[in-house]
């Protein structure tokens with residue numbers, strides 16, 4: 680009796696795919712969680728850029744051109760519409776505080 684090997688192979692591939700599916704979703708969720716990581720002020724990138732979650736806490740002596748009106752929320756590198764936290768390309772797309780600031784601050788243009 681001849682066994683249909685194509686069907687058996689397809690069944691095995693389908694089974695393997697179904698077994699791997701939960702792992703895919705777990706990894707995907709982990710990936711999203713990593714994307715949503717908040718930048719800590721103690722992070723090396725944050726320290727190098729003088730990042731503060733609260734713009735009023737920026738050291739004026741170190742950054743004399745800073746003003747409290749300069750916040751991540753009105754910086755050209757701030758991504759998204761959430762006023763609390765948004766991703767920033769200057770810090771590897773970690774989340775920065777809407778009221779934060781760093782030395783890479785660049786004001787949004789009026790039409791952007």
Ligand code: SF4
Nearest residue numbers: 751754767769781784
């Ligand atoms: S580059 Fe702009 S959005 Fe990013 S941390 Fe600095 S001030 Fe905030």
